Amino acid sequence: MPFPFLKLPPEIRNKVYNLLLITSHPHRSLTPDIIGQVVRGEFEWNMCPDMGDSVSLLRTCKLVHQEASSILYGSNWFYFMERPSLGEDDEDEDNGGADIPICDHMFVYPWLRLIGAQNRMHLRNLRLHFTGETFFYCRGESNRFTSEVVTRTGGEYLVDALEFLGRGHALAMIEIVFSPLECTDTEFKQMFQHLFRRRSESRLIRQMESFSGLKQLIVGDLYQEEMESCPEAYASFLSVKMGMEGKQPAEEPQGSVAAKPSHGKSLAKKIKELVEERDRLELQALETNQKLRDEVGKLQAIEDTLSQAQNALSEAQKHKSIFGG
Incomplete structure (x- = not known):
């Protein structure tokens, strides 16, 4: 007899x-891999965890789909990245010598x-x-740090996606990760400084400025927990434009911008209430489960x-039949 799941x-x-639906690895995304083969004979991209048949649970009925989809999409990170190109012997370079990335x-x-x-x-x-190619393509000029001619791959699609998402969203956090490629720290700082001096020419920067309603913006380096090569002004500038203000607290990693100070106490109170509610529900669930076992x-x-x-x-x-009773 099938177990009555919806009666729980x-x-x-x-x-x-x-x-079933939350991946346990913080650096893996549910976004499907575009490539699943060895890149340049060195790395194998396998960022997407094997969910098996777990997501098929959403197909069972409308109620389960409604309940489970909010957890699937709301409790996981979704990761979109630029990846090394797959070509060999300069096949993967444009006319200016810049790599053409496999781009999510x-x-x-x-x-x-x-x-x-x-x-x-x-x-x-x-x-x-992001890598330099995306940002400098979106700026619309040549990337003098990596190539004379910028690879036109990925950036325009990302701008369209952010514009589309910005029309209506419930995002709480966006993490922006930069890969400095072969630039030195000095060149990387100069790249961002030049980028924001000419930010009016960047579709991507303009779109990020108009993206409002976030609770937190994190700026980091692909290879470091803190991005020393990224100017602090980068996160501060975007935080103001995106509806947040003020510098991050001292205990926060560099590049992390918290919510507005004026809402700090109310936010902390709300978090405390949510934690207490979660604990109460977990206790209630355990008690209900124990009662269920007792009833069974x-x-x-x-x-x-x-x-x-x-x-x-x-x-x-x-006995009655045998003795004629």
């Missing part, structure tokens, strides 16, 4: 969804349309990985007693 309390069902950015916009408006509103965490035990005892009574009645009827 919502708290228990949510625990099941969490176990061109799939962000189709993916956002594919998951639908309701699931887009569930998205909470987005991680974007009682039911089993009743069934055993009933079976014994039926056996006794059957024996009595046989």
